[in-house]
Amino acid sequence: MSEKGCNNSSCDKSSCEGCPSKQGPASFQVDANEYSCIRRVIGVVSGKGGVGKSMVTASLANRLAAKGYKVGILDADITGPSIPKMYGVHGPAEATEDGKITPCYTENGIALMSINLLLPDETAPVIWRGPIIANVVKQFWTDVIWGDLDFLLVDMPPGTGDVPLTVFQSLPVNEIVMVTSPQDLVQLIVRKALSMAEQMNIPVKGIIENYSYFKCPDCGKEIQLFGKSHIDEEAAKLDLKVLGKMPVEPAFAxxxxRGEFHRVENPYLDVDFE
Known part of the structure; x- marks a missing residue:
C-alpha cells in the first residue's frame, strides 16, 4: 500500500461462507461478522508488562505477511495500545452504514484494529473498568470487517485478568505464543499465564525470550543485561519449545x-505456523 491509514475491505458476504470462523460459537465463543473469514487466530501473551509482547506480535505479523499470507492484528491491549504507532498508522477508522468498522492497513498490507484508531485524540488515556474494556475487545472480533485473513494475531494485555479471559472464551484461539524476559521473577509469572491457558484448553505454540542479551557494537560480545538466561531449562520443565531469543536491538526500537516497523525483518524468531 502506498499510504498508511484506513481502507475498506474488498471481502464480501458470499466469499466468507464455510470459513472456520463462521462455523458457529462453541461454549462462550461469539461469531465473527458475515464479512470476516479468519482461518487461524494466534494469541500473543505475557505474564507481565514490559517484555516486548507488541514487538513480537508485529514481528510475527511482518514475517507472515512477507510470506504472502493475509494477516491482521487485533490490538487487545486497550489501556496501553502501541501497535498503531509502531506502524505509523492513524485513524479514524471508518464505520459502515450497518454499524461495522473497517480496519486500517499498514504499509505492508496488515489489517489493524486498535482503540487508538477510534479515539478522537489518540494520546488520551483509556480510563475504563475491566468489563467495558473486555467488551470492546469482543467487539473488535464481532464488528470489525476483517475480510479474508489467513492469520489474525491478537496482541493481548499482560496478566490473567478480564481481557485475556474474554479473548480465550470469546474468540476461537487456535494457539498462543508466550513472551518473557530472563528475570527469575518473570519466569514465575509466566507459569501463572501458562496455567491459565491450560485451564482454558488453549494450546501453547512455544515461548519467546526478549532482552536475552545485548551485543556490544564494538567487540560483538554478548552481554546478558538481566543475568544468565534460564529459558531452555524452564521450557524443558514446562515441555515447551523455545521459539526465539531476541536481543536488545536498538534498530527495532x-x-x-519512526512508525516504520513494517520495514523490520526479525531474524531471531523461529516460528512456523504452517
Missing part, C-alpha cells in the same frame, strides 16, 4: 519510534 528506532523503527517503531
Amino acid at each position: 528506532e523503527a517503531a519510534d
